[in-house]
Amino acid sequence: MASARTRDNEPKAPSRANSFPVAEGEDPWTDEEIEDIRKELLADIARMERAIEVAEAGLADLFEEGTDGAGRDPADVGSSNFERDQEMSLAQNARDMLEQAQLAHRMFESGNYGVCESCGQPIGKDRLQVFPRATMCVTCKQREERR
Numbered sequence: 001m002a003s004a005r006t007r008d009n010e011p012k013a014p015s016r017a018n019s020f021p022v023a024e025g026e027d028p029w030t031d032e033e034i035e036d037i038r039k040e041l042l043a044d045i046a047r048m049e050r051a052i053e054v055a056e057a058g059l060a061d062l063f064e065e066g067t068d069g070a071g072r073d074p075a076d077v078g079s080s081n082f083e084r085d086q087e088m089s090l091a092q093n094a095r096d097m098l099e100q101a102q103l104a105h106r107m108f109e110s111g112n113y114g115v116c117e118s119c120g121q122p123i124g125k126d127r128l129q130v131f132p133r134a135t136m137c138v139t140c141k142q143r144e145e146r147r
């Protein structure tokens with residue numbers, strides 16, 4: 001961890017911690033907490049990109065298998081269709097999560113992070129620390145999921 005503290009010598013970037021809202025009764029963000037969130041988002045984005053690559057490589061394999069499937073046991077074909085559906089929903093999931101992480105990261109960079117995109121209220125620090133990709137407050141999220 002020696003390299004982590006060299007930033008004391010760098011010109012200090014203006015603190016963004018104050019521009020991110022917290023929910024009522026929560027402590028203000030600290031620079032460290034903000035930095036953790038930023039790292040978490042970037043790690044999420046990298047992880048999702050890898051997951052999509054893996055899922056798409058898997059899909060390509062399955063499609064290839066599928067084209068020379070003449071004369072195969074129907075049970076085999078059935079299970080590879082099932083596999084393909086699974087791979088597809090994995091890839092789709094990863095894509096959704098990637099989009100969400102990218103959106104959260106954009107909001108972060110533009111200084112709008114932590115504001116519910118639906119109602120404009122603070123999302124709340126507690127929620128964001130558990131779920132840095134959140135772009136909606138709990139209330140709006142639940143309303144959306146009930147639709």
Ligand SMILES: [Zn+2]
Pocket residue numbers: 116117118119120121136137138139140141
């Ligand atoms: Zn909301």
